[in-house]
Amino acid sequence: MSTSNLTAKYRPQTFGEVAGQEAVKTILSRAAAQDKVAPAYLFSGTRGVGKTTIARIFAKALNCKNAPTAEPCNECDNCRQITAGVGVDVVEIDAASHGKVDDARRLKEDIGYAPIEFRYKVFIIDEAHMLTVQAFNALLKTLEEPPPHATFIMATTETHKFPATIISRCQHYAFKMLTNDELIAHLSNILNMEQIEFEQGAVDLxxxxxxxxxxxxxxLLGQVLALGSEKLLEEDVRSILGLAGRDVFFTLMQAIHGRDLVAVGDTVQQVLGRGLDLGFFIRELGNCWRNMFLLNQSGERAVPLLGLSSEEAAEFMKWAQTFDRSFIHACWQMTVDGQRKVMTSLEPAMALELLLLNMASLTDLISMERAGALASAAPSPQQAPQAAPAVPNQAPPQTPPPSQPMGQQPGGQTPPWQNSPQQGMQQQVPPQNQGMQPQGMGANGRPMGRTESGSPAGNRSANDMGADDSSLPDAAGLQTDSDLNSLVPQSENPAPESIPPLERVPEPAPAKPSFPASVSGPRDFEGFLQYVADSGANGSTSGLSKCKGELIDGKLVLTCANSFHQGQVAGRESRGVVERLVSEYFGPEVELEIQISSKGKRRSRQEIRDDVESHPDVKRVMDAFGASIISIDPRKDV
Known part of the structure; x- marks a missing residue:
């Protein structure tokens, strides 16, 4: 038995034998049965999904002696010739070696002749994206209006290389990648025809x-069968193809769970020492995390979705319950994101080891990240709120007697600690001074003045002293110390020495000007440049030192040498910096204007010609010699 070329041996010969591509097969089979053939077809998709195979089957269906038919009979002479590749009217071209414009021209000449033996001339162009631009252009008219006895089928793996004019002239069918179940069914059918026993896990791999x-x-199947074993075993498949077994992944899970970095490194060395495929290893690792996440979330209901055996499902279920769900999801995300980085890294082994070590240290890394976030969110000592100063002669907060229920006092009176809507947040007022805040402070902590009617705020009732103190004036309304002292509550037997006079609230200092007041003498452009240099903003104001500056009518006019120089100074970032520096140095009332020197402006040739013709020396020469100006070329320094 030869297993060297199973692909050619079991190539499908009818639409029904093709694995997958149900939509494409249905459309083409119906077109062949109804004899409705398009001028051109474009088959696109990844390698090995049946593009060329379906193109040959379609050519046989069109030219079968039983045509029009939905399926070729594969018994007539026409079908046999096309299957053998010797049909004179079915031309299969490899564009990789016949993609030049001369080949396209010969194709145009050949298509004009009628078929010799078959009903249709079919031109199958494989790897059609290899055609040159000139070859594509040569086929435009032919693809749009071919003879009624001819059709084109172009197969490609790179549709983006096709001109839009070609795609618009074709019926485009995108071939999908086969699902895992479709591939398993196809491989199992071939093994049954070869009469080879196999383990289901081997076919799945x-x-x-x-x-x-x-x-x-x-x-891959032919490569494994070359081992010559009587039965296809999963262990042999992993050994020959370099695939990691379940034991490797479960050992890795144990190391990650125990945060054993040495064990993680040993697992990586084991993967490298056995020559395993790193790309497939990371894919399988991602599937492991996916299995555990779904089992952790849904339990045994997810087993049919994952397609696991009972033994594998039990093992994954144990690990799904060992890890936290958020940890499994984070590792799954890290595996998916790190797959491309590992495969494109200059050191794939080191990138893989770093990925696995990050998983093992994920809990510690998250803790450090949270600690850093808390540290950055905590207020600095300078920003920490200062404790409120103690208030002298203030009664301690009252608490209800143990024998009385909360909220009641003898006689049905409401206790004072129930007066405020924010319990426990403010110190309460003694009963004899109810309606007043100690030391003349309002509910919001501001000194109380007098009411709008002119009466002292201390005479207001308890209902007037609620949480809303928007009617209270600010401290600026108190003019004298006596006004402040008048707000202090008076008891029946006042003790003057126990009530110290209140200090005046200091008035805010006047705002300082934003521009530097330390500059002595007149502020000019030279001093401004020195100020810019001292502030360290030279890197953000490139070209400012080469400008000419002058203060004119409250404006700082900067003159640039040319448009490029103006772009340096008036750019999006540099202009904002210059305006800020001008406001700091000259004051906020000074505006900024940036212009180009008259010598730096580019003039058109007509403007230069007008200036030359109007020049008196040029006029004198033209009048003396009867000359005329033919052309004018500006100098480079103009």
Whole structure:
């Protein structure tokens, strides 16, 4: 038995034998049965999904002696010739070696002749994206209006290389990658026809490694069958293809759970020492985290979705309950994001080891990150709120007697601690001074003045002294110390020495000017440049020192040498910096204006010509010699 080329041996010969691509098969089969053929077709998709195979089957269906038919019979002479690749009217071209414009021209000449033996001339162009631009242009008219006896089928893996004019002239069918179940069914059917026993896990591995490509899966199957074993075993598949077993992943899970970095490093060395495929290893690791996340979330209901055996499901269920769900999700996200980084890194092994070590240290890294966030959010000592000064002669907050229920006093009176809507947040007022705040302070902590009617605020009732103190004046309304002292509550037997006079609230200092007041003498442009240099803003104001500056009518006019110089000074970032520095040095009333020197402005040739013709010396020469100006070329320094 030869297993070297299973792809050619079991190439489908009818639409029904093709794995997957149900929509494309249905459309083309119906078109062949109804004899409705398009001028051109474009088949696109990844490698090994059946583009060329379906193109040949479609050519047989169109030219079968039983045509029009939905399926070729594969028994007539026409079908046999096309299957053998010797049909004179079915031309298959490899654009990689026949993609020049001369080949396209010969194709145009050949298409004009009628078919020799078959009903249709079919031109199958494989790897059509390799055609040159000139070859595509040569085929434009032919693809749009071919003879009624001809059709084109172009197959490609890179549709983005096609001109839009070509795609618009074709019926475009995108071939999908096969699902894992479709590949498993196809491989199992081939093994049954070869009469080879197999383990289901072995076929599953080959299908996963094939990644949606039938040809890749068939090649891997032939590679494993070359071992010559009587039965296809999962262990043999992992050994030959360099795939990690479940034991490697579960050992890695144990190391990650125990935060054993040395064990994680040993696992990486084991993967490298066995020559395992790093790309497939990371894919399988991502599937492990996915399995554990779904099992942690949904339990045994997720087992049919994951397609695991009972033994594998039990093992994954144990690890799903060992890890926290958020930890599993974070590791799954890290694996998916790190896959491309590992495969494109100059040191893939080191990148993989770093990824796994980060998973093992994830809990510590998150704790450090949270600690850093808390430290950055905590107020600095300078910003820490200062404690309120103690108030002398203030009665301690009253608490209800233990024998009385909360909120009641003898006689049905409401206790004073229930008067404020914010319990426990403010110190209460003694009963004899109810309606007043100690030391002349309002509910919001501001000194109380007099009411709008002119009566002292201390004579207001308890209902007037609620939480809303928007009617209280600010401290600026108190003019004298006696006004402040009048707000101090008086008891029946006042003790003058126990009530110290209140200090006047200091008035805010006047705002300082924003521009530097330390500059002595007149402020001019030279001093401004020195101020810019001292402030360290030279790097953000490139070209400012080369400007000419002058103060004119409350404006600082900066003159640039040319438009490029103006772009340096008046750019989006530099202009804002210059305006801020001008406001700081000259004052906020000084505006900024940036202009170009008259010598730096670019003039048109007509303006230069007018200046030259109007020059008196030029006029004198033209009048003396009867000359005329033919052309004018500006100098480079103009």
């Amino acid at each position: 080959i299908a996963k490694r094939g990644a949606g490509s039938v040809r890749d899966s068939m090649s």
